[in-house]
Amino acid sequence: MKILVVDDERLNLKVAEAYLKNMSGEFEVILCQNPLEVEKLVVENDIDIVLLDIIMPIMNGTEVIEQLRKNHYLNDVQIIILTALSDAETFKVCFDKGADDFLKKPIDVNELQARLKAAIKTRNNAKILKKMYQRLKEQNLELKELNKVIKEAQFYMIQKEKLASIGELAAGVAHEINNPLGYVGSNIETMNNFAEKIKQVVDVYRKSFAGLEQLETQNKEGQAYFTNVHDAERKFKFNFVMDELNSIMKDSGEGIERISKIVQTLKNFARTGAENETAYSNLNSTVEEALLIVKNEAKYTIDIETHLEEVPEMECNSGQLGQVILNILVNAIQAIKAQNRSDRGHITIMTGSAENSVFLKILDDGPGIPEEVLGKIFDPFFTTKDVGQGTGLGLSISHDIIVNKHNGMITAGNNPDGGAWFYITIPLKKEGTDCL
Numbered sequence: 049m050k051i052l053v054v055d056d057e058r059l060n061l062k063v064a065e066a067y068l069k070n071m072s073g074e075f076e077v078i079l080c081q082n083p084l085e086v087e088k089l090v091v092e093n094d095i096d097i098v099l100l101d102i103i104m105p106i107m108n109g110t111e112v113i114e115q116l117r118k119n120h121y122l123n124d125v126q127i128i129i130l131t132a133l134s135d136a137e138t139f140k141v142c143f144d145k146g147a148d149d150f151l152k153k154p155i156d157v158n159e160l161q162a163r164l165k166a167a168i169k170t171r172n173n174a175k176i177l178k179k180m181y182q183r184l185k186e187q188n189l190e191l192k193e194l195n196k197v198i199k200e201a202q203f204y205m206i207q208k209e210k211l212a213s214i215g216e217l218a219a220g221v222a223h224e225i226n227n228p229l230g231y232v233g234s235n236i237e238t239m240n241n242f243a244e245k246i247k248q249v250v251d252v253y254r255k256s257f258a259g260l261e262q263l264e265t266q267n268k269e270g271q272a273y274f275t276n277v278h279d280a281e282r283k284f285k286f287n288f289v290m291d292e293l294n295s296i297m298k299d300s301g302e303g304i305e306r307i308s309k310i311v312q313t314l315k316n317f318a319r320t321g322a323e324n325e326t327a328y329s330n331l332n333s334t335v336e337e338a339l340l341i342v343k344n345e346a347k348y349t350i351d352i353e354t355h356l357e358e359v360p361e362m363e364c365n366s367g368q369l370g371q372v373i374l375n376i377l378v379n380a381i382q383a384i385k386a387q388n389r390s391d392r393g394h395i396t397i398m399t400g401s402a403e404n405s406v407f408l409k410i411l412d413d414g415p416g417i418p419e420e421v422l423g424k425i426f427d428p429f430f431t432t433k434d435v436g437q438g439t440g441l442g443l444s445i446s447h448d449i450i451v452n453k454h455n456g457m458i459t460a461g462n463n464p465d466g467g468a469w470f471y472i473t474i475p476l477k478k479e480g481t482d483c484l
């Protein structure tokens with residue numbers, strides 16, 4: 049315990065010191081003759097108990113108490129006033145200002161011991177309380193941090209859940225579209241056959257018609273019928289219609305085929321359902337499928353170039369890989385579009401293989417990723433986009449899919465001449481397992 053004794057009379061200080069030194073218990077005693085220095089000494093020496101004389105020149109005890117109590121860190125320093133006074137009024141003021149106890153002068157050693165014992169007890173309790181309060185504060189902070197992490201994880205789960213349900217919906221819609229698409233496609237094929245037949249019959253009609261026309265050149269009434277037919281043919285551009293019929297049918301057939309492919313792709317993408325479901329598939333097909341989906345987003349502003357080398361099939365969840373490619377492409381498209389530039393943007397997609405793995409590299413010529421941000425882009429919820437534009441989940445989910453679900457690697461950086469790159473490698477087989 050550290051005790052500060054404050055008295056303007058040196059003799060009194062010495063007496064108090066002698067008493068304290070003789071007492072049992074570990075005391076460190078500091079003496080102070082100048083009341084102006086009390087606060088400084090208390091703070092500097094981390095004093096526990098102050099024995100304070102009341103009547104002093106320069107600054108009296110009540111003022112010292114006031115000063116100490118103003119400092120909220122010194123709230124629980126025990127102040128025992130030393131009073132020779134019969135002045136009850138000052139005595140009262142001392143307690144009003146925050147004194148804890150009093151001792152009558154001249155000091156009686158037993159009384160001093162008793163008062164000190166009480167003060168030490170109070171001081172120790174205050175210290176324990178303070179420590180507990182500090183610990184509580186820390187625990188509260190820890191809890192707040194944990195709460196934040198839980199909330200983020202919850203949001204992450206909800207987003208994943210949402211993605212999954214959107215996937216299911218997409219699969220449902222794709223299935224619904226498939227049915228009418230099937231009969232529209234086969235109808236178009238039939239119509240094409242019918243058109244061919246109609247054309248052949250019309251050909252016969254026309255030839256016979258031309259023959260008849262030749263025979264009836266003298267028949268004025270008959271000629272009027274021929275003219276009507278010629279007029280109608282001109283009016284409705286019959287030759288053009290007959291010529292175009294086939295190519296229109298062909299175009300429509302191709303259109304339907306494309307729609308079928310997109311729907312099929314959507315179904316594949318949506319089939320991410322079973323998280324650990326894997327099968328052998330080709331990375332290039334997954335790239336092509338992802339491209340089919342983002343093409344529309346890019347067509348007016350960005351050229352997408354592909355260099356797809358032949359790659360071996362690998363064991364993977366192609367729906368999830370498609371999601372990764374899509375996330376990276378959408379980010380690149382968004383980054384380029386945000387530049388509001390006058391020239392067209394450029395994205396390059398490359399695939400290839402090494403001995404036991406395949407790789408995918410996607411480069412763009414957008415603004416690139418600021419160096420200070422580069423270390424955070426795979427963190428959940430990290431986004432530089434405005435609220436509502438980005439969730440900051442795309443790359444963290446991609447990281448999870450590549451690293452945790454496929455034992456692969458995903459890295460990102462900036463090209464020397466601007467724009468960002470993303471590099472992914474995936475082992476052909478999941479390590480340590482022959483099949484899944």
Ligand SMILES: Nc1ncnc2c1ncn2[C@@H]1O[C@H](COP(=O)(O)OP(=O)(O)O)[C@@H](O)[C@H]1O
Pocket residue numbers: 375379380383412414415416417421425430431432433437438439440441442443444468
């Ligand atoms: N091609 C890119 N060019 C520039 N910055 C990018 C690119 N791809 C990703 N980023 C940065 O990485 C951040 C995180 O991306 P992502 O996880 O997909 O979340 P979000 O797209 O919702 O912001 C983006 O906000 C952006 O700052």
Ligand SMILES: [Mg+2]
Pocket residue numbers: 375378379438442443
């Ligand atoms: Mg994104």
